[in-house]
Amino acid sequence: MASKTLALGAIVAVVIAALAILYITQQPKPAQTTVQTKNVYVVYDIGGRGDLSFNDMAYLGASKAAKDFGLGLKEVQSRTQDDYVPNLRAAARSGDAALIVAVGFLMTDAVKQVSQEYPNVKFAIVDGYVPDRTNVVSILYRENEGSALVGALAALTAYYFNCTKVGIVLGMEIPVLWKFEIGYAYGVRWAERYIKQKFGKDTKFDILYIYTGSFNDPAKGKQAAEVMLSQGVCVIYQAAGATGLGVFEAVAEAGRKAGKNMGPPFAIGVDADQDYIKPGFILASMMKRVDVGVYTATKMAVEGTFKGGVLELGLKEGGVSVSTLDDLSQFLEIGIKAGAVRQEDAQKIIETVREMRSKIPAWIWDAIGMLRQDIISGKEKVPLPTTQDQVVQLRKELGLGRVS
Incomplete structure (x- = not known):
């Protein structure tokens, strides 16, 4: 009797174990966890x-x-x-x-x-x-700092080519663009003082400006530049996004009509190194390193150091600068990827820009370097308008003339 009970118990145990296995295998499997890409x-x-x-x-x-x-x-x-x-x-x-x-x-x-x-x-x-x-x-x-450098570059180059009129074409009139406008004018007036000191000559530049009201209308940029060129302006700084592409077109057309393959007249680019867009006619670019700012903010978010507030970048931090030949190759790639430049033209563009820059006397580039150091050290304080009243007053003090 005992042996029968033991046998029955063994059978029951086997059945329970089998049922347990069956129960486990029929349960839904837990969902696979995946790490979501940020x-x-x-x-x-x-x-x-x-x-x-x-x-x-x-x-x-x-x-x-x-x-x-x-x-x-x-x-x-x-x-x-x-x-x-x-x-x-x-x-x-x-x-x-x-x-x-x-x-x-x-x-x-x-x-x-x-x-x-x-x-x-x-x-x-x-x-x-x-x-x-x-x-x-x-x-x-601090776009006012970088704009002061290209303002000085515009005026000194104009002086070298016996011209006394420079201009700036801007996009929408918003506070950030006041920094470009006033910084540029400050640089022009600095150049007058520099010319007096270096050559003993009193030189007065006319500074013309116009707001096109758009960042995405090259036709408006071209029209604005053509008006300035017709009034004798020989260097035009554009701070107008895609509207500024029309400024380049107008300057290059004017130069070629005069039988030239490089300036004057000259344009000055903005934000990126735009020297390649109309090589020989773009004197330099005021590079605003939006890429550095975006990269830095992303790095802070990823590494856990993000805390809000203000990230301000000027000459000292490498946030703004004047384009160099070393910058050119990197930014040519942007133009190639956008279809604005052909890969096979890249080397010729580099050679043209190098030749154009070599025709600008070394003393001009040296002067820009000196102004840069003086701004970084605080010796030169470029105005920073933040209100409408301030910009109106600075336009008066610096002698800017609006193009109608």
Whole structure:
């Protein structure tokens, strides 16, 4: 009897074990957990990529950061200003944003609104001022410093070629562009003092300026430059995004009509090294390193050092500079990728720019280097207008003349 009980017990144990195995194998398997790739979102203003300037520089910084830090890159284009808030919200809701970058001053109010709605999402805005949010870093530049350098370069070059009129073509009249305008004029007036000191000559430059009201209309830029050229301006600085491409076109056309293959007349580029766009007719570019700002903000977000506030970059920090021949090859690649330059033309462009620069006397480049050091040291203080009243007063003091 005992043996039968033991046998029955063994059978029951086997059955229970089998049922247990069957139960386990029939249970749903736990979902595989995957690590979600974080993204850096770049929300462009109207105009967006392809301006060979401001927006393309933002892309350059974001793409380098994405590569270096193992992030995805998502680009969002704004067709109108009504797209700012929806675009920023969509990126914030995604849940995969390491950082959302708003490219341009005009998105300031939208960033203020959406960053408040999503306090746990990190934002950066280029040229916007949102200083009181721990989840927003405002990337600002001392464009007045870099613009002073190219203002001096414009005036000294004009003087060398027996010209006393220089100009600046700008986009929309917004506070950030006052820094370009006033900095440029300050540099021109500095050049007058330098000429007096070096050559003992009293020279007075006319400084003409015009706001086109657009960052994405090359035809307006060309028209503005043609008016200036017709009035005897021989160097024109453009601070107008894609609108400024028309300035280059007008200057190059005027030069070629005069039988020249290089300036004068000259244009001066902005934001990126644009010297390659019309080689020989672009004296230099005031480089505003939007790429450095975007890269730095992304790095802070990834490494845990992001704390909001202001990230300000000037000459001392390498945030602004005057383009050099060493910059040219790197930025030619932007033009090649955008289809604005053919790969097979690259070497010829480099040779043309080098030849053009060699025709500008060394004392001019030395003077620009001296001004740069004096600004960094604080010996020269370039005005920084922040209000309408200030810019109006500075225009009067510096003697700027608006082109009608």
